[in-house]
Amino acid sequence: xxxxxxxxxxxxxxxxxxxxxxxxxxxxxxxxxxxxxxxxxxxxxxxxxxxxxxxxxxxxxxxxxxxxxxxxxxxxxxxxxxxxxxxxxxxxxxxxxxxxxxxxxxxxxxxxxxxxxxxxxxxxxxxxxxxxxxxxxxxxxxxxxxxxxxxxxxxxxxxxxxxxxxxxxxxxxxxxxxxxxxxxxxxxxxxxxxxxxxxxxxxxxxxxxxxxxxxxxxxxxxxxxxxxxxxxxxxxxxxxxxxxxxxxxxxxxxxxxxxxxxxxxxxxxxxxxxxxxxxxxxxxxxxxxxxxxxxxxxxxxxxxxxxxxxxxxxxxxxxxxxxxxx
Amino acid sequence: xxxxxxxxxxxxxxxxxxxxxxxxxxxxxxxxxxxxxxxxxxxxxxxxxxxxxxxxxxxxxxxxxxxxxxxxxxxxxxxxxxxxxxxxxxxxxxxxxxxxxxxxxxxxxxxxxxxxxxxxxxxxxxxxxxxxxxxxxxxxxxxxxxxxxxxxxxxxxxxxxxxxxxxxxxxxxxxxxxxxxxxxxxxxxxxxxxxxxxxxxxxxxxxxxxxxxxxxxxxxxxxxxxxxxxxxxxxxxxxxxxxxxxxxxxxxxxxxxxxxxxxxxxxxxxxxxxxxxxxxxxxxxxxxxxxxxxxxxxxxxxxxxxxxxxxxxxxxxxxxxxxxxxxxxxxxxxxxxxxxxxxxxxxxxxxxxxxxxxxxxxxxxxxxxxxxx
Numbered sequence: 001x002x003x004x005x006x007x008x009x010x011x012x013x014x015x016x017x018x019x020x021x022x023x024x025x026x027x028x029x030x031x032x033x034x035x036x037x038x039x040x041x042x043x044x045x046x047x048x049x050x051x052x053x054x055x056x057x058x059x060x061x062x063x064x065x066x067x068x069x070x071x072x073x074x075x076x077x078x079x080x081x082x083x084x085x086x087x088x089x090x091x092x093x094x095x096x097x098x099x100x101x102x103x104x105x106x107x108x109x110x111x112x113x114x115x116x117x118x119x120x121x122x123x124x125x126x127x128x129x130x131x132x133x134x135x136x137x138x139x140x141x142x143x144x145x146x147x148x149x150x151x152x153x154x155x156x157x158x159x160x161x162x163x164x165x166x167x168x169x170x171x172x173x174x175x176x177x178x179x180x181x182x183x184x185x186x187x188x189x190x191x192x193x194x195x196x197x198x199x200x201x202x203x204x205x206x207x208x209x210x211x212x213x214x215x216x217x218x219x220x221x222x223x224x225x226x227x228x229x230x231x232x233x234x235x236x237x238x239x240x241x242x243x244x245x246x247x248x249x250x251x252x253x254x255x256x257x258x259x260x261x262x263x264x265x266x267x268x269x270x271x272x273x274x275x276x277x278x279x280x281x282x283x284x285x286x287x288x289x290x291x292x293x294x295x296x297x298x299x300x301x302x303x304x305x306x307x308x309x310x311x312x313x314x315x316x317x318x319x320x321x322x323x324x325x326x
Numbered sequence: 327x328x329x330x331x332x333x334x335x336x337x338x339x340x341x342x343x344x345x346x347x348x349x350x351x352x353x354x355x356x357x358x359x360x361x362x363x364x365x366x367x368x369x370x371x372x373x374x375x376x377x378x379x380x381x382x383x384x385x386x387x388x389x390x391x392x393x394x395x396x397x398x399x400x401x402x403x404x405x406x407x408x409x410x411x412x413x414x415x416x417x418x419x420x421x422x423x424x425x426x427x428x429x430x431x432x433x434x435x436x437x438x439x440x441x442x443x444x445x446x447x448x449x450x451x452x453x454x455x456x457x458x459x460x461x462x463x464x465x466x467x468x469x470x471x472x473x474x475x476x477x478x479x480x481x482x483x484x485x486x487x488x489x490x491x492x493x494x495x496x497x498x499x500x501x502x503x504x505x506x507x508x509x510x511x512x513x514x515x516x517x518x519x520x521x522x523x524x525x526x527x528x529x530x531x532x533x534x535x536x537x538x539x540x541x542x543x544x545x546x547x548x549x550x551x552x553x554x555x556x557x558x559x560x561x562x563x564x565x566x567x568x569x570x571x572x573x574x575x576x577x578x579x580x581x582x583x584x585x586x587x588x589x590x591x592x593x594x595x596x597x598x599x600x601x602x603x604x605x606x607x608x609x610x611x612x613x614x615x616x617x618x619x620x621x622x623x624x625x626x627x628x629x630x631x632x633x634x635x636x637x638x639x640x641x642x643x644x645x646x647x648x649x650x651x652x653x654x655x656x657x658x659x660x661x662x663x664x665x666x667x668x669x670x671x672x673x674x675x676x677x678x679x680x681x682x683x684x685x686x687x688x689x690x691x692x693x694x695x696x697x698x699x
Contacts, residue, residue: 036588037502043494044512047562050555051515054522054530061533107416115413124417131424133678135616137644138671141651142427145434145664150377157372188423195420219406242521249523251619252644256651276525276619283529283623287542298529302522309521313514 054302062296068289083275083297085263089179090274090301093254094247096183096267097190102240104187105194112195113202114224125199132192140256143185144177148257151184152176155268169266177259180267182274185253190243197239201232234315241312245305251276275301349398357394361387384415428675435672438466438665444673447472448629448641453656460659467662468655470670472631473646477677480546480625480642481615483635484553489607491554492561499562500569501591519559527555528620544626546635549642552620557610564606568599601692605685612681616674618644643674 070078108128112121152174159170172178209227218226254277261271275297283294365383372378388411396404446469455467495512503509531552535543572595580590596603626639627649647667654663 030586032588033586036591037498040494040498040502041508043491044498044508046491047495047512047515047519047558050558051519053534054526054555057530057533057537058526061536104416104419107413108420111413111417115410116417127421127424130679130682131420133612133682134424134427135618135644135674135678137616137618137647138427138431138675141647141667141671142430144651146426146430153373191420219402221406221409222402224409245521249521249525251523251525252648255619256648276523279525279529280619280622283532284626291536291541295529295533298526302526305521305523305526306518309518313517 058295058299058302062292062299064289064292065296068292072289074290074293079293079296082293083300086273086275086278086297087300087304088263089272090248090276090304092179092267092272093183093186093274094244096180097186097247098240098244100184100187101191101194101243105191105239105243106198106236108191109195109198109202110224110228112199114220114228125196128192128195131188132196136189136250136252137256139185139189140252140254143181143253143257147185148176148178148181150176151181155180158268166265167267169269172268173259173270175259175270177257178268178270179258179272182254182258183267185257186247186250189250189253190247193243193246194239197242198232198236201235201239202228205231234318238312238315241308241315245308245312248308249276249301249305251280255280347399349395353394353398354391357391358387361390388412388415431668431672431675434665434668438669439672440465443469443666443669444474445469445471447631448655451629451655453659456654456656456662457659459662460656466665466669468666470643470646470666470673472628472641473643473670474673475631475633476546476625476628476640476642477615477644477674479633479635480549480553480621480640481611483547483550484557484614485607485611487550487554488557488561488610492558492607492610493565493603495558495562496565496569497591499566501587501595516559516562519555520563522555523619524552524556524617525619525623528552528623530555531620532624544624544639545637546625546632546640549621549625549640550635552624553614553617556617556620557614560610560613561607564610565599565603568602568606569595571602572598601688604692605689608681608685608688612678612685615681616644616678618648621645622648643670643677646670647674 065073065079068079070076073079073082075082112124112128116124152172155172155176155178156170158168159172162168163170205228209231210223213223213227214220254274258272258274258277259270260273260277260281263273264271279294279298282290286294362383365381365386366374366379368382368386369375369379388408391411392404392408395407442465448468448470449472451468459465459467495516499509499512503512528549531548532543534551535545535548576594576598577590580594581587585593621642622645625642625645627645628639628641632638632640647670650663650667650670654660656663
């Protein structure tokens with residue numbers, strides 16, 4: 001008892017200098033805390049300011065477009081008639097890319113998640129990531145030198161045999177540098193986005209659902225239709241939207257591959273153009289009003305991709321709320 | 327009735343009753359061989375080429391194999407087989423371009439590579455020199471040193487800007503925001519930033535400096551700012567993921583010892599997750615090092631070495647490739663320019679692959695040991 005008391009006394013006696021020390025240290029510590037939390041908050045605000053600056057400076061530099069007389073804009077009919085073929089071209093390239101990349105991307109994701117043996121699945125995932133790591137300019141160079149010449153005879157065949165369809169109207173481009181080729185190169189570039197996002201969701205499919213389906217005698221196809229796809233549907237849609245955002249903004253593949261020209265429906269003739277390629281091709285030499293025009297076109301692209309990404313994020317947010325995954 | 331048919335089929339084909347009604351093992355290989363043979367024939371009808379042969383054979387197999395399976399095992403097994411073959415075909419289809427790209431870069435880039443190419447610049451290389459090189463043969467004139475240096479310097483500056491901002495933002499999101507509204511806004515903005523097209527980032531940087539220094543200003547630092555805009559979200563996302571997997575027990579243990587929050591973050595949280603952060607940052611660098619479009623509108627072109635990002639135009643590997651392909655030095659003799667472009671492409675891909683490899687090695691070597699996985 002007495003020893004206990006003396007212990008307590010000792011503690012109380014010893015606490016005073018210790019707590020004083022702690023106070024002294026915490027004065028510096030508190031300041032450190034404030035500085036650090038301030039710094040990290042500041043970094044968050046920098047991100048906000050950067051995005052605001054992107055919108056503000058682009059709008060500011062693009063604003064002269066409103067004042068340029070219609071006949072002085074490139075094309076001579078005002079800004080809108082200058083920019084709408086570019087927007088249509090951008091959409092065309094992105095849609096071709098999506099039409100190819102979506103089925104292939106989802107099937108490859110299925111291969112990795114449900115078909116490949118575990119030992120193969122991981123390296124295959126790396127290979128698909130490798131596809132994403134190759135710089136776009138290299139894809140563009142490959143598109144001109146390898147893909148375009150390889151596809152030119154095929155386009156010729158299309159023009160001869162399916163030329164009655166407006167999309168394949170001849171005469172086909174002899175070099176193969178067409179909207180179709182650009183779309184195919186784009187599809188290769190967005191494939192990894194669709195594959196890696198779909199794969200992540202396929203893997204999260206509840207194992208019990210899959211096993212329940214198989215136990216009822218379903219084939220693998222039926223199991224995928226019953227258990228995997230319903231679970232992954234929203235995720236796939238958002239992956240496609242994100243890939244669309246990337247395809248819309250991708251520049252180099254189109255700028256290098258496409259031999260640009262006016263708007264037309266034939267995908268196998270040279271012609272058409274996208275916003276990003278128009279900027280890349282003309283910005284280095286542009287000045288004055290032309291500069292404002294190109295920046296305004298860039299602003300259009302920014303807004304379009306922003307909308308697409310918003311939709312994608314909204315779908316992802318809904319998905320997270322309801323699925324119970326994550 | 328059913329027993330008698332079963333026994334009859336098993337006795338006639340010497341097969342187990344369990345496997346009756348299933349396709350024989352040789353069926354699919356036989357269909358495959360048939361598809362390859364018929365594909366070759368169809369391809370020969372038009373002009374024969376390996377590509378059209380492969381395509382016809384694949385299409386024939388994808389049609390014939392499910393039909394063959396259906397005829398024996400019924401439509402359910404048939405459609406299941408169809409999906410299996412389509413999945414494998416899609417995988418091969420996805421790998422073909424990758425192999426083709428890498429093969430092309432190696433086949434066309436390796437012959438160009440030499441010490442002279444790596445240490446020389448394009449200074450003094452004119453169309454005449456290129457024409458003479460074509461006429462006389464020999465090594466490709468000129469080099470890429472200016473582009474290598476430009477790429478490294480601009481990427482360095484972009485990393486210098488984006489890593490502190492990205493790191494601190496991630497720390498704010500994980501450690502300080504407490505899921506408040508500001509944290510949600512920042513997360514949302516980072517997502518928006520991920521979707522900014524690279525050319526728009528370039529236009530932004532160009533417009534910003536155009537206002538300050540006059541239109542059409544071209545400098546390395548403008549390109550670095552454009553790349554920073556593209557790099558920040560990647561760094562934030564990677565760091566955020568890594569900070570989130572640091573176990574809360576570590577933080578609580580540190581607080582229990584009376585350590586301040588900022589010291590806890592600096593001494594406990596970040597050291598625990600440093601490998602993941604480092605590999606994330608490396609991957610972010612790998613992503614921006616190949617960006618072309620933003621540099622095209624911000625840094626211009628240059629034939630000689632320039633280390634100074636605050637003065638004069640610069641050359642980078644991606645823009646060098648673009649320029650050599652689109653505007654050959656000698657328009658009548660474009661071969662040396664094309665060779666230089668592929669040489670530069672090879673160097674660029676080597677950089678990117680090295681960075682990816684380094685990122686994986688860092689992640690593997692120092693991976694934090696998480697419980698139960």
